Amino acid sequence: MANQNKDDENSEKEETHIAIFNDKIIRRKFVQNKWFFSVIDIIEALTESENPRNYWSMLKIREKEFSKIELSTICVQLKLKSKDGKEYETDVADTEGIFRIIQSIPSKKAEPFKRWLAKVGYERVQEIENPELAQERMKALYEKKGLF
Numbered sequence: 001m002a003n004q005n006k007d008d009e010n011s012e013k014e015e016t017h018i019a020i021f022n023d024k025i026i027r028r029k030f031v032q033n034k035w036f037f038s039v040i041d042i043i044e045a046l047t048e049s050e051n052p053r054n055y056w057s058m059l060k061i062r063e064k065e066f067s068k069i070e071l072s073t074i075c076v077q078l079k080l081k082s083k084d085g086k087e088y089e090t091d092v093a094d095t096e097g098i099f100r101i102i103q104s105i106p107s108k109k110a111e112p113f114k115r116w117l118a119k120v121g122y123e124r125v126q127e128i129e130n131p132e133l134a135q136e137r138m139k140a141l142y143e144k145k146g147l148f
Contacts, residue, residue, distance in 0.1 A: 024041065024044055024045035025041060026038060026041040026042060026045060027041050027080045027081070027090070028092075029078050029080060029092065031078065034094045034095075035094065035095060036076070036078055036092035036093065036094055037092060037093060037094075037095075037098050038080055038090050038091070038092055039056055039075060039090075039091040039092060039093055039098070039101060040052045040053055040056055040090065040091065042098055042101065042102065043055050043056050043059070043101075043105065045109075046102065046105055046107055046109050046110040046113065047105060047107040047109060047110070048107065048109065056091070059071065059101075059104055059105065060072055062104075063104050071100075071101055071104060072091070074093050074097035074100055074101060075091045075092060075093045075097065076091075076092060076093070077089040077090060077091060077092065078090060078092045080092070099117060102114065102117070103117075123137070
């Protein structure tokens with residue numbers, strides 16, 4: 001019976017969840033203490049593509065040709081619930097993988113996100129060099145949340 005409860009707990013955690021970005025649905029699933037996001041949903045949210053599946057296929061080919069990187073190695077497949085209510089194997093990536101894929105998207109809609117990633121990366125490098133900056137950032141964050 002203990003295994004039954006653990007299985008129920010895991011299946012509950014591994015349900016498809018939805019996040020909204022720019023009014024677009026991003027399916028995600030929490031597996032082994034990590035969030036995995038639908039690559040197709042991210043591409044649809046960050047591009048003007050009428051066919052995000054085709055865009056993803058072409059993006060993988062182009063990235064392999066130009067940088068010799070196979071984006072599909074960043075992904076795994078998980079069953080995510082589709083609009084028809086059924087679950088299908090879908091390319092997903094964890095947060096780090098999604099950030100790498102987004103870097104490969106040549107879209108005006110992706111540029112603000114890329115600039116934000118660059119800014120956050122730059123700030124973290126500064127914090128490594130000067131740990132007091134990290135403390136100041138955390139203090140400001142707690143103040144915004146009314147916790148400090």
